[in-house]
Amino acid sequence: MTDEPVVTVTIKDVARLAGVSPASVSRALADPGQVRPGTRERVHRAAAALGYHPNQAAHALTTGRTRMIGLVVPDITNPIFSTIFQAVQGRAREGGYSVLLVDTGEDPATEVDLVRTLARQVDGFLLCSPRAAQEYLDPFLRATAVVTINHRGRRVPCVTSDNADGARQVAEHLLALGHRRLAYVAGPAASSDNRERLRGLRAAVAAAGAELTDFTAVSPTYDGGTAAADLVLATSATAVIAFNDVIALGLLNRFTARGIGVPQQISLVGFDDIPFAAMTNPPLTSVAIAKQQIGRTAVDFLLDLLDGRQRPGGSRLMLPTHLIVRGSTGPSVLTR
Amino acid sequence: MTDEPVVTVTIKDVARLAGVSPASVSRALADPGQVRPGTRERVHRAAAALGYHPNQAAHALTTGRTRMIGLVVPDITNPIFSTIFQAVQGRAREGGYSVLLVDTGEDPATEVDLVRTLARQVDGFLLCSPRAAQEYLDPFLRATAVVTINHRGRRVPCVTSDNADGARQVAEHLLALGHRRLAYVAGPAASSDNRERLRGLRAAVAAAGAELTDFTAVSPTYDGGTAAADLVLATSATAVIAFNDVIALGLLNRFTARGIGVPQQISLVGFDDIPFAAMTNPPLTSVAIAKQQIGRTAVDFLLDLLDGRQRPGGSRLMLPTHLIVRGSTGPSVLTR
DNA sequence: CCGATGTTTGGAACCGATTTCAGTTGCGTT
DNA sequence: AACGCAACTGAAATCGGTTCCAAACATCGG
Numbered sequence: 001m002t003d004e005p006v007v008t009v010t011i012k013d014v015a016r017l018a019g020v021s022p023a024s025v026s027r028a029l030a031d032p033g034q035v036r037p038g039t040r041e042r043v044h045r046a047a048a049a050l051g052y053h054p055n056q057a058a059h060a061l062t063t064g065r066t067r068m069i070g071l072v073v074p075d076i077t078n079p080i081f082s083t084i085f086q087a088v089q090g091r092a093r094e095g096g097y098s099v100l101l102v103d104t105g106e107d108p109a110t111e112v113d114l115v116r117t118l119a120r121q122v123d124g125f126l127l128c129s130p131r132a133a134q135e136y137l138d139p140f141l142r143a144t145a146v147v148t149i150n151h152r153g154r155r156v157p158c159v160t161s162d163n164a165d166g167a168r169q170v171a172e173h174l175l176a177l178g179h180r181r182l183a184y185v186a187g188p189a190a191s192s193d194n195r196e197r198l199r200g201l202r203a204a205v206a207a208a209g210a211e212l213t214d215f216t217a218v219s220p221t222y223d224g225g226t227a228a229a230d231l232v233l234a235t236s237a238t239a240v241i242a243f244n245d246v247i248a249l250g251l252l253n254r255f256t257a258r259g260i261g262v263p264q265q266i267s268l269v270g271f272d273d274i275p276f277a278a279m280t281n282p283p284l285t286s287v288a289i290a291k292q293q294i295g296r297t298a299v300d301f302l303l304d305l306l307d308g309r310q311r312p313g314g315s316r317l318m319l320p321t322h323l324i325v326r327g328s329t330g331p332s333v334l335t336r
Numbered sequence: 337m338t339d340e341p342v343v344t345v346t347i348k349d350v351a352r353l354a355g356v357s358p359a360s361v362s363r364a365l366a367d368p369g370q371v372r373p374g375t376r377e378r379v380h381r382a383a384a385a386l387g388y389h390p391n392q393a394a395h396a397l398t399t400g401r402t403r404m405i406g407l408v409v410p411d412i413t414n415p416i417f418s419t420i421f422q423a424v425q426g427r428a429r430e431g432g433y434s435v436l437l438v439d440t441g442e443d444p445a446t447e448v449d450l451v452r453t454l455a456r457q458v459d460g461f462l463l464c465s466p467r468a469a470q471e472y473l474d475p476f477l478r479a480t481a482v483v484t485i486n487h488r489g490r491r492v493p494c495v496t497s498d499n500a501d502g503a504r505q506v507a508e509h510l511l512a513l514g515h516r517r518l519a520y521v522a523g524p525a526a527s528s529d530n531r532e533r534l535r536g537l538r539a540a541v542a543a544a545g546a547e548l549t550d551f552t553a554v555s556p557t558y559d560g561g562t563a564a565a566d567l568v569l570a571t572s573a574t575a576v577i578a579f580n581d582v583i584a585l586g587l588l589n590r591f592t593a594r595g596i597g598v599p600q601q602i603s604l605v606g607f608d609d610i611p612f613a614a615m616t617n618p619p620l621t622s623v624a625i626a627k628q629q630i631g632r633t634a635v636d637f638l639l640d641l642l643d644g645r646q647r648p649g650g651s652r653l654m655l656p657t658h659l660i661v662r663g664s665t666g667p668s669v670l671t672r
Numbered sequence: 673c674c675g676a677t678g679t680t681t682g683g684a685a686c687c688g689a690t691t692t693c694a695g696t697t698g699c700g701t702t
Numbered sequence: 703a704a705c706g707c708a709a710c711t712g713a714a715a716t717c718g719g720t721t722c723c724a725a726a727c728a729t730c731g732g
Contacts, residue, residue: 020681034679035681036681039681061686061687062687063687
């Protein structure tokens with residue numbers, strides 16, 4: 001049991017106990033090579049004896065580095081983002097950083113506001129699925145390192161998923177099942193994921209000479225999905241692709257409530273492969289993305305940026321996606 | 337458009353432009369009543385013109401307050417915790433605080449470790465469903481304000497839910513449906529929520545002369561639930577109560593896979609009422625807790641503590657819970 | 673054994689705010 | 703007009719580290 005101090009112990013206390021100057025303590029702790037082994041020994045012993053923990057504020061003030069990174073997400077209750085958070089926290093911690101999580105509630109204005117007020121408190125931002133237009137954020141990011149996740153900005157390091165290819169896999173899967181009339185329930189217009197998913201679908205569907213209608217969900221949430229369900233049913237589509245699994249779950253719920261069989265009467269596909277997607281009845285066919293790797297790599301990119309390292313391949317990575325076929329997709333019926 | 341500075345603008349720059357001393361700038365900004373209206377005017381104008389934002393690190397160093405609160409949760413992918421996070425962030429922001437989220441991965445050792453390293457960076461902690469024993473955390477919390485959520489510690493402000501009463505509601509609901517043999521799939525032993533839920537069940541079941549078996553899930557996760565399912569089926573229980581909805585979903589999935597009808601052959605109840613509980617088939621009967629209010633109140637308690645305010649009623653609150661009956665519970669069959 | 677060289681080390685300045693203390697100013701009295 | 707008091711302001715110390723600079727020390731070759 002270390003006996004924790006009631007008053008804060010500073011570098012001076014350690015210096016006094018070790019019989020050296022505060023400057024040497026700082027050096028011994030920060031860069032052991034700079035100080036003689038004997039001194040290093042004594043300092044470390046003294047620090048341990050006193051239970052010394054450096055004052056982060058003071059460190060931040062002198063170095064200009066807070067050792068915190070800000071992770072900005074639209075909605076932490078979406079499992080995709082909470083999983084990314086875990087990966088980010090894990091990697092950040094390895095590098096000695098803490099994570100300031102910011103939930104923007106899907107609101108671009110809140111996003112800008114929070115980024116602005118926090119810009120001085122973090123060394124860098126991980127902007128995950130940003131909903132605000134780049135130009136609104138830019139001014140506040142001048143002095144701050146930024147890596148975007150799920151968004152490809154110009155000249156900003158980013159890690160993304162190959163959404164277009166995921167969408168292609170979905171389309172081909174459905175086309176192979178005989179579907180000719182597909183519907184897409186879109187996500188936020190500002191989301192580049194959304195744009196690429198739509199693009200990928202359009203390309204594959206057009207190539208097959210099939211037909212694609214698209215709708216925009218009110219919001220990329222469960223309720224957005226339930227609300228969109230009736231719009232979809234008003235079309236003659238035999239398969240629906242949702243921007244994400246949460247919307248898909250909303251659709252599924254409403255379809256079931258309306259007595260529409262999935263996949264007997266309509267097939268349903270989501271994106272993100274959140275854990276709950278496997279738990280529904282029927283389990284949801286979905287496009288998996290590499291959440292863990294996205295989070296870890298984004299942190300790596302950010303730390304590179306902060307430490308002035310250059311990546312050989314440049315700090316841009318697009319990770320492959322893959323379709324996971326479950327029970328919510330099946331052969332097309334000619335009419336509903 | 338404010339023209340954002342490339343170099344950081346400090347209080348001195350503002351002072352120079354306003355023609356006053358740095359001290360007056362500090363006063364004008366922190367406590368406007370302390371300076372003459374004219375001075376205040378000039379300072380504010382200068383600050384705005386330069387786009388001045390105070391350096392948080394310097395502020396933290398002098399005042400000893402970081403204006404950050406740490407929210408420690410076992411698993412942010414559990415919707416119950418991400419929802420609490422949102423509530424906490426909302427309230428914290430109103431009070432001018434940021435939230436450092438810490439995910440302990442359900443591991444007590446990680447929890448202690450993270451609390452220790454972060455104790456100096458936050459003004460206070462919100463310990464949500466702590467898994468570590470109080471005595472391990474205590475040493476690091478001596479100098480830090482703490483409010484616990486979902487955990488009643490001695491002499492620590494806390495906000496909890498009336499789990500025992502929620503459990504009573506569950507038991508009475510099931511007993512009324514004719515169930516006489518119940519099973520409880522427990523959560524982490526360290527969780528006081530778990531203990532109270534079990535206590536509430538035991539009391540009500542005993543009062544009715546019925547029978548309760550309990551198991552411990554490997555972990556309070558979906559996989560923990562699927563793993564526990566077969567143990568439950570090995571008993572003759574006609575109704576199962578899970579520690580939380582996530583476990584319940586795991587049970588449901590495995591029951592369905594085994595061809596056991598819910599609620600025809602076995603009834604199922606969860607706790608927390610996470611959004612996904614309503615989306616399953618059948619939708620899950622669950623005990624709702626006041627997530628939003630828990631988060632908000634916990635922040636209020638913590639800020640009171642930080643500002644040295646005393647609550648009239650003391651900083652301890654237990655919020656009511658209520659059973660939401662959905663499709664996963666039904667009349668008991670005599671045998672399975 | 674001495675000077676040259678390279679390491680360690682301590683003193684002091686500094687980061688950007690806050691706050692004490694003392695001096696100045698403004699105002700109301702007489 | 704002079705005085706006293708209160709309100710306001712600025713200089714300087716301070717928070718707890720980091721880092722520049724120069725002094726002290728050790729090490730080496732000649």
